[in-house]
Structures are given as structure tokens and as C-alpha cells.
Amino acid sequence: MDFYLTALLQGLCLSAIALGVYLSMKIFNIPDITTDGSYTLGGVVTATMLTHQQSLWLTIPAVLVIGGIAGAVTGLIHTKLKINALLAGILVMTALYSVNLKILGRSNVPLLNTASIFNWLNITADPNQNSLVILLIVVILLVAVIGYLLKTDFGIAMRATGDSEQMIRAMGVNTDRMKITGLALANGLTALSGFMMTQFQGFADINMGIGIVITGLGSVIIAETLINWLRITSVVWSLILVVGGAIVFQMVLAVTLSIGVDANLLKLVTAVFVLLIVSLPRLSFRRQHD
């Protein structure tokens, strides 16, 4: 049982990434893979600040801002230099590897006796259940804030930017600035996932972000399948399903491991699993119309 609880907790830690990818991919229609770098960046900044006895309440805004800057750089390269978003993301992600290594100082830093968000509240004696409560609070807060944001005038303009650029420019919105803001927001969220995960696993590692964008994508695609299937138009429900997608994703990986698949094959399993969720709806769709 603890095994699945851990998967649930990991899913909640990674739901901020899923929300970030949902913003960049679904709301702004930009394939952003800065994610791998900004997730590690979040973890690296967290580990460095916490091991230098900085407070948790200073670390959180620092992580958000630094992740945001990484996203804004991708956004600037994409919009101002008119470089393909994928390439812009790869460039920033690659550059971030060195930046992360420089911040962290070495490839792995353990968090021993440092402040942790998981010690912020002590509700139950069981540390896992305690973590669950804290993570739920964080995720509910995130969904509430993003849900509110997307309903504001600014949020409607954000959604329209990814939908019809010509229209939203005619409505007086600077789409370049909007995309940069959106990518900053998405990567700030991604870095927040790095912040949560680093404390959850008790260390920051320079390679922790490799392939993490797939986790975010997979979660969003699971959510999207459900959104289409249940015909959901509510913004908040879509966000809740994205969080659900992140949890389902980790659960599937947990099941895979529990049935004895070699842990070295985990990334392969992840990729095949994402491929399956992407292709299954299409395969069944074809058959109906042939």
C-alpha cells in the first residue's frame, strides 16, 4: 500500500509540471521542452538555498522567479528571434544543464537536516500521510490560483492567444509579450515541481530532469483524453483532470515496477505508455469511420 501512496505523492509533486505543460501546450499551443532544464533548475536552487540555511518562504518565490526567467528566455528566443519553439526550448534546456551544475557545485547534493515543506505542518504521525496533506494543500492552491487566472480578462486573452493569434492581435493584445509571460508561468510551475520533488526525495541531482517533459506531456494527454471524452468545458475541471493525469501516470509506472519490470527500462516504458495514450483514441476513431 505504501508503494502506491508513494506513487500518489510523486504524482502530486509532479502535478505542477503537468499544469505547466498544460499551459504551454494546450493554452498557448507552444511545444515547450525547456521543462527538462527548468525542473532541475527548481530542484538545484532549492537544494542550494536550503543547504545554505535559507528559509523555505524565501526559497519558494526564488524558485518560481528563476524558473520563470528560464521560460521567459525561451519565449524571447521564440518570439523576438523568430526561432522555432522546439529549438528555442532545446537551446535553453541545454544551456541550463551547465547553469544547474554551476549552481549545485557538484552532480548530487543530499538534503540532510534542512528545512522542508514536508515538516511545515505536523498533522499526523505518519510522515507519508502528513506529506499527502501538505501536497494536497499545495495542489489545491495551485489549481485555485491558475483556475482564477484563466477566468480573468488576462486569462481569456491568454487562451485566445493560443487559439487565434490574428483575432487576439486585432483585440489589442501583444501576442509576443503574452507568449513570453505564458512560458515564464509554465516554467515557474515546472521549477516548483523540482522544488517539491527535491524535498520529497531528499536530494537534488543534475540528471533529475532528464525526460521529465514526457511525464508532463503524458499527464496532459491523459487529461485531454478524459476532457474530450467527458466533454468538459470548465477550466477548473480541466485543471483538476490534469492533476489527475499526473497521478494516473505515476500509478501506471508504479504498477509497471511492481510487476517486476527492470527499473532500467523505466524510461522506455514511459515513452511506450505515452505513445499508447496518444495513439489509442486515434486508432479507435479510425475504425469507426472506415
Place this chain on the structure above:
Amino acid sequence: MIKISEVYKTYNEGQVSEVKALNGINLNIAEGDYTVIVGSNGSGKSTLLNIIAGSVLPTSGTIMLDNENITKLPDHQRSKWLARVFQNPLSGTASGLSIIDNFRLAAIRTQPKGLKIGISDHFAQQVKDKIATLGLGLEDKINQQMGTLSGGQRQALTLLMSVMDSCKVILLDEPTAALDPRSANIVMQTADKIVKEFNLTAILITHNLKDAYTYGNRLIQMGEGQLMRDLNTAEKEKLQQNQLFEWFS
């Protein structure tokens, strides 16, 4: 209202694919004028409209709007004066957003989009009342996604959206080209009504010579990036429909 002087536009300058789209356009459009522009494909009509809207910047020349030089202003900054209806019904509205979300954006076209929720019951009622004037029965569907509507319905809504916020000039770029005759009629009549009701300065590009004959108080024919004919109100009234058809034969 709009003063265009010596405007040239060349695409792909110096390359084999060089196209001289506009060749020294001089045009004055008075406030409240409803100008119709006709011309064959490649005559520069759309480029002219895009240059007024700001989505294309001229190679040389100046554009004044309300005595302000807007030559270098990008399109999203010109939106405080200008509203647009595009040829493609999909361009004027956002498909993934609900009707009311689209109208909310239109209602704050000239204002900053802030971090407050602007859609209230009062606003929804206002939108419903506006949409009801179209007589298309869409007023009960304001939470429906724009993408579920037909092209004609979307063009008609785009027209309404353009007068949700203060607007001086409306640019209509072949708004009925993708529509069936009945929808096209509704859209043209709605446009005419809005232009008169809000006393807008309007520019309409059309290939439909019947529309060019029926609507507007000034008629311009373009060809090879220049103005070939320019008929004022009196001249346009005297024009017979078959004369207009002869321009193109």
C-alpha cells in the same frame, strides 16, 4: 480620418519573387465614409487593408489616422481605433473560447486586459441583448464554444464584437467570401446597420459587385497596386450596375 500618402509596398524586395503590391497610393478617407474597394486578384486591395490595419508595414509612405502618424505602429496598438472582420470567419473569433469569452475580449479591445474577472451576470445580459438584435437565435447559446457555430454566424458575431468597445474605423476584408448567399446577406445587412448606427468609417473589400453597388457611398477600383477609379457619393449614385460589371470585362 485616414490619410494615406505615397504608400509603396514591395514583397521580397530584390529577389526573383519580388512583388510590387502597392505603387504609390494616395488616399483620403473622410470620417463616416463607407468606402467599397473592388479589383481583381493581386490588385493590392488586401495589402492596402493590411497596411491600414498594421499587420503589414509599408516599404515607404505614411499613414495618418485622426491626425496621428501610425505608419510604424504594430497592429495590436492600432486596435484602439480599428476593428477588423477577416475573410476567414475563423480569424475574427477564437474557436476554443465560448461566445461570451469572445465578447469579453471585444468589450475591452481598447483597454488593458487585467487580472479581474470581467464576466458578470450584468455583462452576460448585455451580450445577450446585443446578440438578440441579430435575430439568429444565438442569445441563448452564449456559453457555447465559438467553434460550434457556422461561418455566417461567426462573421455576424464578429461584426457585433467590433462595436462592443469604442471604435472609429471598421475594416471589412471580403467578410462574405466564404459564406452561402443567405448568410452573406445577413452579414452585409448587419454591417450596414452597424456602420450607420455607430457612425463608423468603414472600408469594405469585396468581389461581389452587387454588394459594391448596393453598399457604401464611395467606390474605388484598384489594379496593379494603384487606384484606377475613385467614385464619390454623387458619381456612385449615378453609376448603373451594368457599368460596374463592364469594369471587369
